[in-house]
Amino acid sequence: MQIHVLDLDFQDLEHTIASFVLEGPEGLALVETGPYSTYPHLEAALAAKGWKPSDLKEVFLSHIHFDHAGAAWALAHHGARIYVHPLGARHLASPEKLYNSARMIYGDAMDSLWGAMEPIPDVQIYTPEHGETIRAAGLELTAWHTPGHAVHHIAWQAGTAGSKPEDRVVFTGDVAGVRIDEQIVVPPCPPPDIHIENWQQSIQLLRDLPVPSLYLTHFGKVNAKADHLDQLEARLLRWADWMRPYAEKQVPPAEIVPEFEAFVRQELEEAGIEGKGLEQYEAANPAYMSVAGLLRYWRKKLEK
DSSP: OEEEEEEOOGGGOTTSSEEEEEEETTEEEEEOOOOGGGHHHHHHHHHHTTOOGGGEEEEEOSOOSHHHHTTHHHHHHTTOEEEOOTTTHHHHHSTHHHHHHHHHHHGGGHHHHTOOOOOOOGGGEEOOOTTOEEEETTEEEEEEEOOSSOTTOEEEEEEETTOOGGGOEEEOTTTTOEEOTTOOEEOOOOSSOOOHHHHHHHHHHHHHSSOSEEEETTTEEESOHHHHHHHHHHHHHHHHHHHHHHHHTTOOHHHHHHHHHHHHHHHHHHTTOOTHHHHHHHHHSOHHHHHHHHHHHHHHHHHO
């Protein structure tokens, strides 16, 4: 299996959102589509390798957030079969509710950030069970349901049919965090599904998989899996602990956002990240979205 990391140049920033073409003995498969706003970049990246969208017959999504699945419908129009978590399928078949909810958040920026989203016929959507293995392009992709970032999240373990575990990799979507240019890893925590305990269980699942490497949608390959996941879990818990007092005091989100943005920026700057690097991390993982997600998590937890 040959893995081609395609940079989608989200918001004209490199190494922010990736798609992955898996070149197998029987053809091509795609993991992650990016948003439809970056679809021209996907087409150009494919063309540079002599491919076109219609060559991608199997498309595997980690989850249905726009930066991972927003262009899936365009590939379905070219005949691709779309693999997605059972809890996400209805939003691909009928995306109006998902799209309109997002437009309430992003407003006029919706088109430039994410682009259009159109329905995918049910017949082209497949929803794998936890641990189910799909054969595509002469490869085997196993779906691991990994909630925590989203209830509809899958990490895809991939390799050539019959290959050893150590020769396989895992495409982690967002459950293994955001790490750009081998700098620090941060947990993306948007609403509405953040659940810290479930996320920790999913991190443990990734630890236990006998594969050496992770591929992050934001962005690229991670070889030091154990250290990466330890850093991610520690920062996830630190961010959650930071947010708890604000949830307990019912502080309005608008008052929290600038303080949390400063907190995250300080972590990044202390790690030596500046300039374009700060822009990349903010584009891949907007701090204000984590305020909303972590507040929702704590308020639901504290109500029990």
